[in-house]
Amino acid sequence: MDDADLLDEPRAAVERGDWQLALDLLADRPTEATSAEGLELGASAAYGSGDFEAAVSAWEDLHELLLTQGDAPGAARAAAMVAMYLMMDTGLMAPVRGWLARAERLLDEGDEVPADALIAMVRTYERFMCGDMAASRVHSTRAIELGTRLDVQPAVVIGRVAAARIEIFEGRVDEGLDLLDEVGALLMSHQVDPLTTGMMYCELICAAQGLALHDRAIEWTEVMDRWRGDAAIGGINGRCRVHRAELLRVSGTCDEAEEEALAACEELRPWMRREFGWPLAELGNILLRKGDLEGAEQALLEAQAHSWCPQPGLALLRLAQGDTDTAATLIADAIANPLAIPSKERPPFGDLRIAPFLAAQAEIADARSDSVTVRRAADALKAIAETYPSPSLEASASVAAARAALVEGDLDTAIERGTSAISAWADIGAPFETAAARLVVAEAHRMAGNVVGARIELQTAQAAFVAFGAHRSAEQAGRLVAALDDGSTAGHEPERAVAMFRSDGGTRTVSYGDAHTTVRDLQGFRYVERLLAEPGREFHVLDLVAGEQGTTRGSDAVDEGLDQIGDGGAGLPLLDDQAREAYRRRLVDVEEDIEEASRLNDLGRLELAQHDRDYLIAELSGAIGLGGRNRSVGGTSERARTSVTRSIRYALGRLAEHDAGLAAHLEQRVRTGTYCVYADDPLTPVMWET
Numbered sequence: 001m002d003d004a005d006l007l008d009e010p011r012a013a014v015e016r017g018d019w020q021l022a023l024d025l026l027a028d029r030p031t032e033a034t035s036a037e038g039l040e041l042g043a044s045a046a047y048g049s050g051d052f053e054a055a056v057s058a059w060e061d062l063h064e065l066l067l068t069q070g071d072a073p074g075a076a077r078a079a080a081m082v083a084m085y086l087m088m089d090t091g092l093m094a095p096v097r098g099w100l101a102r103a104e105r106l107l108d109e110g111d112e113v114p115a116d117a118l119i120a121m122v123r124t125y126e127r128f129m130c131g132d133m134a135a136s137r138v139h140s141t142r143a144i145e146l147g148t149r150l151d152v153q154p155a156v157v158i159g160r161v162a163a164a165r166i167e168i169f170e171g172r173v174d175e176g177l178d179l180l181d182e183v184g185a186l187l188m189s190h191q192v193d194p195l196t197t198g199m200m201y202c203e204l205i206c207a208a209q210g211l212a213l214h215d216r217a218i219e220w221t222e223v224m225d226r227w228r229g230d231a232a233i234g235g236i237n238g239r240c241r242v243h244r245a246e247l248l249r250v251s252g253t254c255d256e257a258e259e260e261a262l263a264a265c266e267e268l269r270p271w272m273r274r275e276f277g278w279p280l281a282e283l284g285n286i287l288l289r290k291g292d293l294e295g296a297e298q299a300l301l302e303a304q305a306h307s308w309c310p311q312p313g314l315a316l317l318r319l320a321q322g323d324t325d326t327a328a329t330l331i332a333d334a335i336a337n338p339l340a341i342p343s344k345e346r347p348p349f350g351d352l353r354i355a356p357f358l359a360a361q362a363e364i365a366d367a368r369s370d371s372v373t374v375r376r377a378a379d380a381l382k383a384i385a386e387t388y389p390s391p392s393l394e395a396s397a398s399v400a401a402a403r404a405a406l407v408e409g410d411l412d413t414a415i416e417r418g419t420s421a422i423s424a425w426a427d428i429g430a431p432f433e434t435a436a437a438r439l440v441v442a443e444a445h446r447m448a449g450n451v452v453g454a455r456i457e458l459q460t461a462q463a464a465f466v467a468f469g470a471h472r473s474a475e476q477a478g479r480l481v482a483a484l485d486d487g488s489t490a491g492h493e494p495e496r497a498v499a500m501f502r503s504d505g506g507t508r509t510v511s512y513g514d515a516h517t518t519v520r521d522l523q524g525f526r527y528v529e530r531l532l533a534e535p536g537r538e539f540h541v542l543d544l545v546a547g548e549q550g551t552t553r554g555s556d557a558v559d560e561g562l563d564q565i566g567d568g569g570a571g572l573p574l575l576d577d578q579a580r581e582a583y584r585r586r587l588v589d590v591e592e593d594i595e596e597a598s599r600l601n602d603l604g605r606l607e608l609a610q611h612d613r614d615y616l617i618a619e620l621s622g623a624i625g626l627g628g629r630n631r632s633v634g635g636t637s638e639r640a641r642t643s644v645t646r647s648i649r650y651a652l653g654r655l656a657e658h659d660a661g662l663a664a665h666l667e668q669r670v671r672t673g674t675y676c677v678y679a680d681d682p683l684t685p686v687m688w689e690t
Contacts, residue, residue: 277308524651
């Protein structure tokens with residue numbers, strides 16, 4: 001049997017997407033696995049199975065092999081593929097430029113070959129992610145032309161998507177969206193390879209998200225969801241989860257959004273390095289809405305540690321914590337000095353990038369009664385919404401205008417613009433934003449002396465916050481309702497209802513009002529019982545786990561107990577040996593890029609390359625602990641958080657099968673996160689017998 005025959009089975013496995021089988025088959029054929037085709041098959045299988053560094057190493061080995069064989073076009077193609085994979089999953093542009101330069105040197109002379117189309121394709125997005133739209137347009141045109149002539153379909157498709165996004169960023173929104181729809185139709189025809197299809201579906205969603213086109217983003221996410229069911233490879237599945245979390249943060253519930261974001265973090269941790277800050281920041285934004293301020297801070301600061309911009313979430317977190325001065329400083333700095341980190345997940349430059357920052361600045365300035373700043377932010381948002389029309393941007397601009405009018409004392413305008421925002425957000429299907437706009441209108445009614453109108457808006461907002469799972473905001477609205485009281489109930493404690501949540505052997509007896517239910521006892525119920533015993537007290541998840549196991553927080557038994565319930569081991573290494581070696585190699589590429597940028601006096605490129613170097617050095621340093629031991633992530637606290645949250649949700653789901661009303665009450669009042677609490681309703685408190 002010749003080499004080609006011996007590769008038939010792994011080739012077929014790769015074509016089916018059976019990545020692990022392909023790797024196993026190649027491992028049984030070590031000689032064939034190190035041939036040119038074997039290395040390429042191994043690269044595809046490694047990427048599909050989730051081993052990014054092995055995939056890149058295989059392409060690097062193929063590049064070296066073809067160089068020794070004198071195959072310059074083949075070696076150039078392998079180098080371009082290394083650059084593409086690094087660009088997709090690391091966000092480190094200096095190594096990308098280094099590998100592109102290697103490829104270009106091999107093709108200085110002679111006829112154009114498919115590798116030229118791949119180089120143009122990668123150059124397109126390298127320039128796009130660095131904010132150089134003029135150069136990106138030139139390379140996208142070349143990628144489309146070469147890809148069409150030399151039959152390199154990925155270059156054509158990726159070049160067309162980049163050209164469409166450039167149209168959008170330059171203000172030709174309708175033209176750009178039409179081009180994206182054309183590409184989307186092509187992707188749905190199943191005529192494009194899976195890797196390119198997954199990457200470009202992600203791009204379609206990113207483009208819609210950047211424009212705040214919520215309905216279009218939902219449509220493309222649903223299409224990608226259907227596609228990824230049996231075709232997604234590598235980190236594409238995790239990226240799709242982040243998009244779903246972003247959308248659920250707007251139109252779902254907090255719990256649904258948090259669950260998707262946590263799953264995205266788990267899936268993307270082995271993949272993304274710098275861009276891992278993206279799902280972390282999204283998790284932080286969700287937890288902030290949910291009211292888990294400590295969890296939000298942890299996630300947002302970790303995102304910042306990955307060189308990802310944590311704004312506007314971090315500024316809004318400081319506002320929620322009552323530190324309005326720091327909040328104002330943080331958001332002003334984010335607007336004046338946007339973090340210049342290459343990414344295709346967010347608009348790389350211009351007004352679209354700062355639109356969410358301006359909305360947050362208006363909210364913060366409103367809280368500080370800073371009329372000058374809130375007006376400036378509102379006017380800037382209005383201008384962006386006029387340039388890039390979308391219902392969400394227009395609604396955001398209306399809320400900011402209402403805040404500005406409120407601080408300026410123009411109550412009629414505040415009510416008019418706020419009511420317009422309520423209607424717009426409701427049409428979009430964004431309950432949290434709708435409720436937040438109601439708070440602005442309620443304050444305008446209150447200041448105008450319309451207590452009845454204020455009460456209606458506040459009570460409606462409170463109900464929406466509760467349904468969404470934004471418990472802290474619901475409590476804020478409840479306090480504002482109470483403040484409207486005329487004093488007739490002052491000094492009188494509300495009557496407490498009595499309910500039961502008691503365990504008897506393997507069963508749990510639950511009664512609330514006229515309802516009486518007996519269900520099988522579950523671990524999640526025991527966590528809830530601990531919370532009900534002390535309403536309002538925040539329990540760290542490690543204390544809940546330790547109490548359930550009869551141990552103490554920080555003991556080895558807590559780790560062992562978490563392992564037994566299936567939430568992983570002691571955590572993933574921050575960087576494994578293969579990744580550390582790859583980072584060291586990339587540092588060499590970065591140093592070469594710094595040297596060339598300095599020689600050319602290209603200050604923008606120099607700054608980005610220095611960011612890459614600082615990031616790589618920090619990652620390498622942070623991955624090594626005392627005594628040279630590897631540090632890990634995803635350890636005891638994170639696993640306890642995930643375990644407790646899932647256990648409580650599962651238990652309440654089982655309770656809902658017997659008593660939907662009681663389960664709904666507990667779902668609304670029990671908050672999970674790093675700290676868990678049963679937040680009793682001050683207007684209708686309950687005394688639980690446990």
